[in-house]
Amino acid sequence: MNQIVAIARNTFLETIRDRILNAILVFAVLLIVASILLGQLSAGQDIKIIKDLGLASVSFFGVVIAIFVGTSLVHKELDKRTVFVVLTKPVNRARFLVGKLLGLMTTLTMLTILMGLAYLGLLVFLGVPVEVGLFQAIMFSWLELIVLTTMTLLFSTFSSPVLSMLYAFAMYFYGHNAQTFKLLAQKAAPGLRELLLGAYYVVLPNLTHFDIKNRVVYGYTAGFEQVGLAIAYSLVYSLGLFCVAAVIFHKREF
Amino acid sequence: MMDDWIVEAVGLTKVYTSFPRKRVTTLDNVSFKVRRGETFGLLGPNGAGKTTSQKLFLGLLRPSSGSVRVLGGEPDDPEVRARVGFLPENPYFYTYLTGREFLEFCAALFDMRGAAKHQRIDELLMLVGMSSAAETQLRRYSKGMLQRIGIAQALINDPELIFLDEPTSGLDPLGHKQIGRIIKTLKAEGKTLFFNSHIMVDVEELCDQVAILHKGRLVASGTVGALTGDGRESLEDVFVRTIEEAEAIGR
Numbered sequence: 001m002n003q004i005v006a007i008a009r010n011t012f013l014e015t016i017r018d019r020i021l022n023a024i025l026v027f028a029v030l031l032i033v034a035s036i037l038l039g040q041l042s043a044g045q046d047i048k049i050i051k052d053l054g055l056a057s058v059s060f061f062g063v064v065i066a067i068f069v070g071t072s073l074v075h076k077e078l079d080k081r082t083v084f085v086v087l088t089k090p091v092n093r094a095r096f097l098v099g100k101l102l103g104l105m106t107t108l109t110m111l112t113i114l115m116g117l118a119y120l121g122l123l124v125f126l127g128v129p130v131e132v133g134l135f136q137a138i139m140f141s142w143l144e145l146i147v148l149t150t151m152t153l154l155f156s157t158f159s160s161p162v163l164s165m166l167y168a169f170a171m172y173f174y175g176h177n178a179q180t181f182k183l184l185a186q187k188a189a190p191g192l193r194e195l196l197l198g199a200y201y202v203v204l205p206n207l208t209h210f211d212i213k214n215r216v217v218y219g220y221t222a223g224f225e226q227v228g229l230a231i232a233y234s235l236v237y238s239l240g241l242f243c244v245a246a247v248i249f250h251k252r253e254f
Numbered sequence: 255m256m257d258d259w260i261v262e263a264v265g266l267t268k269v270y271t272s273f274p275r276k277r278v279t280t281l282d283n284v285s286f287k288v289r290r291g292e293t294f295g296l297l298g299p300n301g302a303g304k305t306t307s308q309k310l311f312l313g314l315l316r317p318s319s320g321s322v323r324v325l326g327g328e329p330d331d332p333e334v335r336a337r338v339g340f341l342p343e344n345p346y347f348y349t350y351l352t353g354r355e356f357l358e359f360c361a362a363l364f365d366m367r368g369a370a371k372h373q374r375i376d377e378l379l380m381l382v383g384m385s386s387a388a389e390t391q392l393r394r395y396s397k398g399m400l401q402r403i404g405i406a407q408a409l410i411n412d413p414e415l416i417f418l419d420e421p422t423s424g425l426d427p428l429g430h431k432q433i434g435r436i437i438k439t440l441k442a443e444g445k446t447l448f449f450n451s452h453i454m455v456d457v458e459e460l461c462d463q464v465a466i467l468h469k470g471r472l473v474a475s476g477t478v479g480a481l482t483g484d485g486r487e488s489l490e491d492v493f494v495r496t497i498e499e500a501e502a503i504g505r
Contacts, residue, residue: 006362010348017350080346085407088312088340089363090332254314 011103028061070152071164133216143234144210150238154245175207261288265320295457298467304450339408343419349393378406398429418449454490
């Protein structure tokens with residue numbers, strides 16, 4: 001446990017001391033503020049726009065940071081040969097990955113809280129009512145980040161940062177349109193195509209479980225069952241991705 | 255009395271295969287042994303297979319054929335690793351950490367805690383002459399300082415066997431001297447040292463046994479005295495002659 005904590009702490013320090021991350025964070029907070037102010041100026045002064053743009057910014061920047069930082073997580077260790085120092089000590093390779101993942105998740109959790117506070121604080125400041133649904137939407141974005149971070153960690157165990165980033169963004173866009181594949185599978189004639197489309201739907205990430213942003217701006221609140229499903233899907237799917245990453249990393253030579 | 259072999263390589267071969275069917279043999283049927291307490295130098299020109307050998311002894315690579323035993327066990331066995339230290343070539347550590355933070359991180363990987371951990375770190379900082387730079391971030395360290403903090407991390411667990419990959423290459427004369435002094439201290443403490451180098455003066459001064467690799471093959475091995483005819487020839491001359499002979503017969 002001491003080892004995992006040490007690796008996680010080291011990864012956390014590495015990511016928060018990274019200047020690029022600070023730049024993205026400042027940009028994110030500025031954009032959240034700008035989007036809300038812009039919403040105020042828009043015709044009809046619709047509260048929905050203010051809520052919607054801010055939430056989208058919180059989610060979008062979380063995704064960008066998870067993918068940008070996550071894809072270089074393992075590669076950087078290889079490139080700088082720091083991995084030699086760690087893996088020649090009595091450190092189990094899976095524990096190394098757990099540490100890296102927990103370190104980055106700690107950073108992302110902190111950033112989500114900061115961006116969320118900036119967003120909600122501004123809403124309160126502007127006198128916009130803050131409903132439970134808004135908190136839920138931010139929590140769901142965080143659950144999505146767990147899946148994306150584990151996925152980028154998996155890609156980074158066998159691929160270059162640029163390719164990992166492409167894979168991760170592709171999966172992100174697929175994940176938000178997963179229902180389309182389900183519909184296609186249902187409409188396809190029985191046979192190979194139906195099987196393949198069905199398999200895609202099951203194996204690839206379904207990120208629509210975490211997307212309640214468009215509804216909460218209309219005052220929607222997710223029920224207990226939906227929250228439970230989102231948590232369970234995030235944890236189980238991430239665990240599956242992590243197991244594949246651990247097997248690949250265990251077999252890897254340096 | 256039975257020999258106490260601490261590193262054993264038998265028929266060690268490493269072949270890299272890449273697409274479509276390209277095979278590159280970086281080590282070819284190499285066998286040698288290192289005794290406890292010895293300082294062993296693995297020599298060879300660039301690309302001879304020295305780093306590949308060390309990576310096989312450290313479990314970072316797996317042999318294509320042949321076998322490796324370190325401290326009587328498998329190199330990737332955590333119990334073996336707990337007794338081994340390693341300084342990589344041109345080490346690039348976590349640059350945003352201070353020297354002390356970096357050693358604390360390494361100590362945590364060995365599950366070291368509390369007062370014993372802090373005492374060990376202070377001892378090592380003293381040994382490598384880095385106490386005054388302990389609170390400075392590694393990105394501000396010179397190459398010699400990085401090498402010295404690298405030796406400190408390799409010794410954090412008080413290892414029986416220490417692998418050093420090109421420990422003196424690229425250092426200025428002062429840095430070179432300091433590293434040499436640390437290695438001599440370790441030797442005097444009875445540690446087994448295994449180092450890769452192509453700096454003959456260092457090897458001649460520090461090593462008991464040497465092996466010369468050329469294009470992945472072992473072309474000579476023995477005590478420094480035996481190879482140099484008890485000093486009649488310099489190790490550098492022996493090395494150059496051996497490599498030229500190996501080239502001439504096409505090995």
